[in-house]
Amino acid sequence: MDVLGGNHRHEAPWKRMSKEELDNQYSPSRWVVRLGAEEAMRTYSQIGSEVTKRAQATGRSLLDVPYGEGEGEKLDIYLPEAVSEAMPFLVFFHGGYWQSGSKDTSAFMVSPLTAQGVAVVIVAYDIAPKGTLDQMVDQVTQSIVFVQKRYPGNQGIYLCGHSAGAQLAAMMLLANWIKHGVTPNLKGFFLLSGVYDLEPIMHTSENAPLLPTLEDAQRNSPLWQLETAPTQPADPACRILVTVGQHDSPEFCRQSREFHQTLCRGGWKASFAELHDVDHFEILWNLTQEDYVLTQIILKTIFQQS
Numbered sequence: 001m002d003v004l005g006g007n008h009r010h011e012a013p014w015k016r017m018s019k020e021e022l023d024n025q026y027s028p029s030r031w032v033v034r035l036g037a038e039e040a041m042r043t044y045s046q047i048g049s050e051v052t053k054r055a056q057a058t059g060r061s062l063l064d065v066p067y068g069e070g071e072g073e074k075l076d077i078y079l080p081e082a083v084s085e086a087m088p089f090l091v092f093f094h095g096g097y098w099q100s101g102s103k104d105t106s107a108f109m110v111s112p113l114t115a116q117g118v119a120v121v122i123v124a125y126d127i128a129p130k131g132t133l134d135q136m137v138d139q140v141t142q143s144i145v146f147v148q149k150r151y152p153g154n155q156g157i158y159l160c161g162h163s164a165g166a167q168l169a170a171m172m173l174l175a176n177w178i179k180h181g182v183t184p185n186l187k188g189f190f191l192l193s194g195v196y197d198l199e200p201i202m203h204t205s206e207n208a209p210l211l212p213t214l215e216d217a218q219r220n221s222p223l224w225q226l227e228t229a230p231t232q233p234a235d236p237a238c239r240i241l242v243t244v245g246q247h248d249s250p251e252f253c254r255q256s257r258e259f260h261q262t263l264c265r266g267g268w269k270a271s272f273a274e275l276h277d278v279d280h281f282e283i284l285w286n287l288t289q290e291d292y293v294l295t296q297i298i299l300k301t302i303f304q305q306s
């Protein structure tokens with residue numbers, strides 16, 4: 001046990017893994033059960049662009065709204081049929097290992113959520129090599145400040161992130177909002193198949209430009225940050241749901257479990273769910289369906305609190 005009450009760091013299972021094994025554990029496409037790895041990645045962007053086109057075809061969207069000065073600092077807002085001052089907002093951050101993915105292929109949950117009166121915001125950020133992780137975290141912070149300022153009467157802002165996007169969303173637990181002049185009305189976090197400790201990623205082939213030093217990895221690891229410098233929830237009612245797919249790799253499952261435990265130890269209202277029979281990508285694809293268990297949990301969480 002260390003002074004912080006955690007002992008996993010001394011026996012982190014990834015430290016005993018070969019480079020091949022680490023590469024394997026941190027390549028989600030290799031753990032897809034119903035498709036081959038390449039086919040899974042093709043299907044991923046195909047489904048993403050189709051649902052996004054469909055979401056935009058309803059005409060109830062504001063596209064490429066700038067939230068900052070930079071070219072890449074744009075977001076899309078999808079509005080429900082009944083627009084009111086007091087809508088809840090779900091803000092989504094896509095994954096792609098901080099080096100792929102786009103807001104233009106990520107409108108997965110728009111249809112079932114807008115149908116129930118939730119406005120959905122899909123955020124673009126500068127992926128590597130253009131952006132560094134620090135810049136991405138800063139852009140995500142800015143995008144949330146923008147939503148709060150544009151919709152000050154919102155019924156709550158819920159953050160949702162997938163994979164690398166879940167790390168970006170989780171970093172918002174540590175954000176210093178005072179510095180930004182506005183405290184967003186954050187009411188919940190939905191973290192899907194995320195990575196919360198980036199140190200093992202440093203040792204994979206995916207890493208090359210992302211995390212040059214251990215300090216970069218630690219500064220951008222919500223797990224490490226919350227263990228070394230715990231923060232308090234601004235709103236004690238703020239809910240955090242940490243989810244992972246049953247078919248995600250053992251390392252992805254471990255990261256989610258440990259992050260959930262760290263949150264609970266820190267006094268956050270966190271829950272954990274391993275979603276039955278889905279992989280790293282299906283967990284997100286299924287959010288296109290209103291009757292999917294995770295869609296229902298998200299809607300219930302939002303409407304229990306507003």
Ligand SMILES: N[C@@H](CC(=O)c1ccccc1NC=O)C(=O)O
Nearest residue numbers: 027028029030095096097163164
């Ligand atoms: N090269 C990775 C791709 C990947 O990790 C990924 C792809 C799309 C969306 C999320 C992903 N993972 C985390 O951000 C793989 O082989 O699975």
